Amino acid sequence: MIQNPNVAEVPNLIWVEKISNFLDSKFRIPGTKLRFGWDPLIGLIPGIGDFAGFVISAILMLYMTRYGASRKVVIVMSLNVLLDAMIGSIPFVGTLFDFGFKANKRNIELLKEHYYEGKHQGNGNGIVWTIMLALICLFALLLFSLYKLVSFIIQIF
Template sequence: MEKALSTRLKWVERVSHLMDEQFKIPGTNFRFGLDPIMNFIPIAGDLGGFAVSTALLLTMAKHGVSRKVLLLMTLNIILDSTIGAIPILGNIFDFAYKSNSRNIKLLKEHYEEGKHQGSGKGIIAWIIITLILSFALIVYVLWATISWLAGML
């Protein structure tokens, strides 16, 4: 890893690894982290993963990645959190999608390969609003799913 990422955001990469790739299934190359495990705890796991991803995103925004990178990272988080909130399907999806790892890849492309240049500092408020709306959507998906499951009983 190049110095640009390692000196600025090394801890972001460590947290991302913990959330998405910390563990390996023996005899395979398949890796997973705490995010899909946390999602086995209804509501709290989904919201916890969303909070960690949001904190990582805001840290990256603070360090000035481009607007395009921030938007792509936000979309990764929204997709992961919204689909991840759906029982069973969401658990399977979380083992495969790994939004934090995708966001680290975008970050490396920005700092190491010079892709997606520009500053993202001017859109932090927009991202915060988008994430708040996403949070509301996740809560709604959880509520609707729980209501639907309760109606089946």
């Protein structure tokens, strides 16, 4: 059900879907339903692999923001790309993560839901506040851990 009455305003997602498919699900492991693309493969190249995947994902995301994606969609897409880049950069674990997470495919689904079904409208302030709260808690945990470490070292000496 298309909620957007002016379909002419909806961007053509075909080329974006092709790039997403290329990065996330181009190949199938024979005898299974598991699919993967070039993203985890180029991620195996130390230093430049994950950066290249991040740049391509970021370009796709920027293209879609030019076509009126809501702030909420842009925030969630950004989180997908950043999470993929951060965890994807961890040796071995990141490659396994890239096989399963598929940030570009997730972003395409978000865009389809946004443009064709009218979902994910709004400013995304709830998401931003949740992220800020999580970062504050993480920072507090880091400070507490640092305090405990320093206390332990002082007790030893």
